[in-house]
Amino acid sequence: MNNAKVRVRFAPSPTGPLHMGGVRTALYNYLFAKQQGGDFILRIEDTDQTRFVPGAEEYIIDSLKWCGISPDEGQGVGGDFGPYRQSERKAMYRQYAQQLVDNGHAYYAFDTAEDLERVRQLAKDAGSPNWQYNHVTRNSMKNSLSLSQSEVQKRIDSGEPYVIRIKLNRNEEVKFEDIVRGWVSVNTNNMDDKVLFKSDGMPTYHLANIVDDHLMQISHVIRGEEWLPSAPLHILLYRYLGWEDSMPQFAHLPLLLKPDGNGKLSKRDGDRLGFPVFPLEWHNKESGEVFSGYRENGYFPEAFINMLAFLGWNPGTAQELFSLEELTEAFSLKKVNKAGARYDHDKTRWFNQQYLRLKSDEELGRLLSAEAQKAGHDIDQAKAAAIAALMKERAYFIKDLWEDSEFFFQAPTEYDEKTLRKKWNQDARNHVSQLHQIFEMLSSFTPEDVEGSFKAYLEENGLGFGKVGPGFRLAVTGKGMGPSMFEICAILGKEETLSRLKLALEKLP
RNA sequence: GGCCCCUUCGUCUAUCGGUUAGGACGCCAGGUUUUCAUCCUGGAAAGAGGAGUUCGAUUCUCCUAGGGGCUGCCA
Incomplete structure (x- = not known):
């Protein structure tokens, strides 16, 4: 099997949703195959008919697709070595x-x-x-x-x-x-x-995987460490079947471990510790249980993949952000670690934040306006992009972007209680009232215009920023913190800004 | 219990016998910022233990301990 084309397979069993450990195995297979100019094959190992779960196969295919690591050949794709479902073989x-x-x-x-x-x-x-x-x-x-x-x-x-x-x-x-x-x-x-x-006429995994890997001309078997103990059995099968000369090479990957305590990551850990263990949300039809997914939780597939790639492998350089193409280029089975890797949810969140920042303001604007639309707000793309540009520094997810910028889409209906209590008083009322008058006279309402007149007001009255700023922000946005008020006002426009200042004077004590 | 695999900061990891043991996440402190976030600077934080090989071990070998996996007519 020295000069043969690289052909690797990901061979899950359709007994439920594919969890992130499985996705990582698929990813490493994919990366290796693509790097070597080979094929990535999806084979469904459904030799245990008693454990068949409806929808699981489709889930596997959808998950790989979402991750961008679709097979070149196999179930759902076709190819010259089918069928790719063991029950059909x-x-x-x-x-x-x-x-x-x-x-x-x-x-x-x-x-x-x-x-x-x-x-x-x-x-x-x-x-x-x-x-x-x-x-x-x-x-x-x-x-x-x-x-x-x-x-x-x-x-x-x-x-x-x-x-x-x-x-x-x-x-x-x-x-x-x-x-x-x-x-x-x-x-x-x-x-x-x-x-x-088996007595039901089906092979066990051990026989089926050897026969299929041989027939499908698999060159490398890349799978989880849980298979290591049975690898010698598989070696013997190749030998006894007379296929030892063309036997694939093996690579057993370290396991993904629970973030806390001991043992490998299991499907129950997610809900117990508050993070998804599945790429996509999964509904268990029998029990009615719902297992959350990365996709539904607002993770970008690029971030998810990047995080997974680093659980058990790293390029040996300081670079941490890798596109799928870059991973394909940098990946090496030789650099895969031996020890199990503990999953770290904070790091996953960080990856998502990085990818969010990497996106253009236009794209973020589109994603933001899609969220806004769900809440019944229409907004033009240029404005959405401007809002995204202003807000993206503090977001990990698109939903953060939306939640943090909701005030752009509608005037505050409630005001931050703490800021109200600490910063809103008669002086604040007067300042907001004064600002209303000053802004009303502005003919142009750029951030610079707003800032200029605001600062002029401070200077004329010998005031510090801290005396006026918080009340001003509270009146316009209802919040106690956020990005530059001048930028915010400019995006809202003169009319809306004035109306909000007025609204605050009416509604607040 | 048996067998196999593994063992560097809390976590992911770099180091291919000689390093002040490096980076990232998280954490803490300071700076920038009207505020929050961002950003910048700094900090705490690791070679499981014991032998051996060697001029010299995180790195090689062995033992111990700890962790993990497997131990089904499951995959």
Whole structure:
């Protein structure tokens, strides 16, 4: 597999929404593929029919699309190696399991789920929590190694359900070189005879992923660390199937950890700690539960992707802001860290703030006016862009931009209580009243005009900014803080500014 | 319990044997700002512990501890 084209796959199971750890795996696959001029393939691993969740596959496709890491080939896209849903490839797997049986690398096993449950429990009661179906125990189980050939045939002919298990040699060292971890070695004595083919006629993940990766000519398997323990099993399968020469290279990624406490990030952590763990909002139809999504929480996909890229990888330079194209160029599996990365929500917010600032005033204006429209306000684009320009420094999200600038769209209906209490008094009333008169005489209402006349007023009366400013702001915006009042007044216009000063004099004590 | 993987500031991380151990987020202080935010400057903050190799270890090896993953006819 040295000179072959790079082909990588992201192979989620449609058992629910794809969480951010899965998205990161997809991202690293995508980045690697694009950088190497290869293909990024989406394969749906739905071999467990009991865990199928309606809508999950669509969710996966939509999520990748939102992130901008759409597959070149695979489910929802098509390609020459389909079908890309394992349930639709069902007929292909049987022959490979059979091949393994014929070669003596696998065997039939007739033990029922209850049988297995019983021996496991027995072992546990005897103080060994780790019963394995392996070279020492398999002779006492019901399988084609312990039973006579005629007995086996009889059971099969009578339609008795069976599984096919891999037959591991005892005391064999299985080694492979992982791109991120280096050499990893496991002895078969510590592995068990995993089921390859289930009694329902479907392969398990272990068989299916090897067969499909081989058939789809996958060059690199980039997946989460939770797969590391079964990688040796997969190596053996390639070997026993005769595919070792074209075996893909492996890269096991560090896990995403909970921000607090221990363990890997799970779907419950989000609501518990107040951040989304899913890219898109997900509605659980059975329970009615809703899991929040980054998209719905106002995150830009660029920020989300950038944040994810840095959880487990970094370019080794001081640059932190990377577009998808830049990530593609800079990414390297060799620079992926080995240790799990704890998710940091503050950093995610920071990334979003950075991306918000990177956007042009025009674009922010468009996004802002879309928010305003939802609230029933129409506004022209030039004005929206001007407002965005003035307000963007203090926003992390578009919704901040909207909430902070709502006063541009309508006169205050209420006034900041604290400022009212501390800064509004008879003097303030007089100043606002005076400002009304002064502004009324202005023929031009640019920020400079407003500032000039305001400062002239201060000077004539020997006043400091702090004496007049807060009351002025309160009267016009209803708030105790914000950007330059002169800019605000200019955007509002003379008429609106005067009307608000007047309104305040009427409404405030 | 067994097996495998991992271990630098609170968090994400840089360092490919010799550095005042660097950056970012967050935090704190000061400055700019009428205010808030931004911005600028500064600060606190780390090599889990113990052996060994070496002239010299954060870096290499081993042990211990801690963390994580796996241990299903789930993926």
